[in-house]
Amino acid sequence: MSTSSSPSKKTIFITGGNAGLGLEIIKSLLRSASTTTSYDILLGSRSLPNAHTAIAALRSSFPATASTLTAVQCDLASDTSLTDAIATIAAHTERGHLDILVNNAGAAYDSRIASGTMGMREAWNASWDTNVTGTQVLTSLAVPLLLKAEDPRLIFLASGTSTLAGTESKENDMLKRLNGSPPAGWPKPSTTFGGAASSYRSTKTGLNMLMREWVRVLGNDGVKIWAVSPGFLATGLNDSTPEKLRAMGALDPVIGADFTVSVIEGKRDQDVGKVIRRDAVQNW
Structure with missing residues (x-):
């Protein structure tokens, strides 16, 4: 386990880095x-x-x-864990700084509503606690370390499902599934508020506003900030499997990872403060 960083290396903290998109981002960084x-x-x-x-x-x-790898325990649902994580990072570097924070960790519980393993309130609260509240707490704790960096960068992992304008689109099968309305009458099918990712996409819309608030708050501090929408990727999100998601048209996670690293390395600096896709700025 590394105990200190080299001054020539950019120090980057990636939450949820042990699996899924976070792990792919690290592989892309190493490549x-x-x-x-x-x-x-x-x-x-x-x-x-x-x-x-x-x-x-x-x-x-x-x-x-030549890159170094260090494990940091980080649970977005625990303030104690987040405080300890930032203390670990501050002690890790000579200047107590952090060059880049990638808020990648997230969770989706909608499928558990549909399956009956979680109640609606429990699942929605868990989604917001992890995806928005926990991310906000961690970012607030990390900002003093970012402000010690020469070129600080702050990235939030967004979602194509979060765009309000996009909720009107049914141009392909995936969007038809995501934005389609169930038959008239009540009660609706159990998947209406479960399988359709209602809580997940709501939290990601909230995360877009959270990003914009950090753009405002740090507007005079020289921190470059984005929300990165990596695309529909074949990960294990929402208790699904990569194979099932690929059958629905999901892309290889390496595509989203390489895109995120391109932002880290300055290739989308012209789009600071926006929600960005690989080939465009995402509509709000």
Whole structure:
């Protein structure tokens, strides 16, 4: 486990880095580092054993990397965990700084409403607590470290499902499923507020506003901020499987990861303060 970072390396903290898109972002950073610069990567995970397992696999896959990997326990539902995570990061670097925060960790509980394993209030509260409230608490704690960096960057992982304008679109099968209305009458099918990702997409719309508030709050502090909409990816979100999502048209997570790293490395600096897709600025 690394205890200090090199001044030449950008220190980056990625929440939810042990699996899914977060892990793919780290792989993309390690691939990019072979041709550009090296990184001091802090891999955040709710479970330290899971973080260490992920790091061992990464070191095996990238044995020649000059980047460093450090596990940081980080549970967005626990203020104590978040406070401890920031203290760990502050002690990790010589200047107590953080160059880049990638708020990647998130959760979706809609399928559990449909299955009856969680009640609606429980699932919605859990979604907002993780995706918005926990992200806000962590970001607030991390800002003092970001302000010590030379070129601080703050990234929130958004979603294509969050756009209000996009709720009117049914131009393809995926959007028909997402935005289609159930038959008239009541009660509606159990999937109306469960399988349709209602709580998840609502939290991601809220996250867009959270990003905009940080743009306002840090407007005179030189922090570059985005919400990155990585696309419909084949991860394990919402208790699904990559195989099932691929059958629905989901893309390889590496595509979203490479896009996120391109933002980290300055290729979308012209779109600071926006929700961005690979090829466009996403409508609000």
